[in-house]
Amino acid sequence: MHILVTNDDGVLAPGLLALAQAMQELGKVSILAPDRNWSASGHVRTIDRPLRVKTVQIGGGITASACDGAPSDCVALANAGFFEEKIDLVVSGVNSSANFGHDVTYSGTVTAAMEAAIWGIPAVAFSLDTPENGGQPDYAPSAQYARQIVGAAIRYGIAPHLLLNVNIPALPYEQIKGIQVTRMGLRVYHDKLDRREDPRGIPYYWAIGSMPTGIPERGTDIGALADGYVSVSPLHLDLTAYHFLPELNTWEWKQQNGPAQGTSAEG
Numbered sequence: 001m002h003i004l005v006t007n008d009d010g011v012l013a014p015g016l017l018a019l020a021q022a023m024q025e026l027g028k029v030s031i032l033a034p035d036r037n038w039s040a041s042g043h044v045r046t047i048d049r050p051l052r053v054k055t056v057q058i059g060g061g062i063t064a065s066a067c068d069g070a071p072s073d074c075v076a077l078a079n080a081g082f083f084e085e086k087i088d089l090v091v092s093g094v095n096s097s098a099n100f101g102h103d104v105t106y107s108g109t110v111t112a113a114m115e116a117a118i119w120g121i122p123a124v125a126f127s128l129d130t131p132e133n134g135g136q137p138d139y140a141p142s143a144q145y146a147r148q149i150v151g152a153a154i155r156y157g158i159a160p161h162l163l164l165n166v167n168i169p170a171l172p173y174e175q176i177k178g179i180q181v182t183r184m185g186l187r188v189y190h191d192k193l194d195r196r197e198d199p200r201g202i203p204y205y206w207a208i209g210s211m212p213t214g215i216p217e218r219g220t221d222i223g224a225l226a227d228g229y230v231s232v233s234p235l236h237l238d239l240t241a242y243h244f245l246p247e248l249n250t251w252e253w254k255q256q257n258g259p260a261q262g263t264s265a266e267g
C-alpha cells in the first residue's frame, strides 16, 4: 500500500506531519505537498509553467518533497509518475480548520482528494475544526481517527471516483463521541465588501467577512461536529442537479420572435 500524503497548509504544517506519521503504520508513505500555504485555493492545475520540487526535512526524521504548485498539482504530479511506485491511496491534511458544506469547493485540502478521485485513486481529506483564535491545535486525536478511517477505507475499499471528506472536532480524543457518516451541510458565509485606499489613493478591496458559520442540521457534517462527532462524508464529482433535469427539459430554447411577453403588438 503506497500512500501519498499532501495538504494545502504547506509541507511544513504540523497537521501534515501528524497525518504522515499516522499513515506509516498502514503502508509506505510518500509526501509531496506544496512549499507554501494554498488554503482556499480551490481545484488548480498549473499548466503555464513547470513545477519544481525540492526535498525537505519536516521533522520526526521524515523527508518530504515540496512542490511550488497547488495541492491538486501535487496529486497530479504523483499520479503522472513522480514516484517510481504507483500511488494506491491519497490522504490530504490534516487541515488547520474545518471544511464543511460548500467549503469543499474552496478547499485545497479537499480538492487534492478530488484530483485523486478524477484519476480513480481512493482519497480521504482530513480537517480539524479548530476554533477561531483557538491557539496551537492538537493533531493527535485527528491522527488517531485518520488511522482508523484510512484503515477501514483500505479494508472495505472506496468505490472509484469517490472521496471521503473527514472533519474532526477540536476535542480531546476521549471527549469525541465517535464517527458519524454524513452528507454535506449548509455553510453560511458572512462576506462583506471592505474598500480601502492605498497611499496613492487607489482603492483596493477585501471581500471577506468573519469566519463562516453553518446550519448544524442532524445528518450533516456541520451537525455531526456540533454534536462532538467526527464527520465522514462520501463525495463525488458528479455535480449534476438531477432533481432539476425534468424541469430543464421543458424549457423552450428557441428565441421567440416578436415583442417581449406581456406586451401587445397592436397598441
Ligand code: MN
Pocket: 008, 009, 038, 039, 040, 095, 096, 097, 108, 109
Ligand atoms: Mn488549509
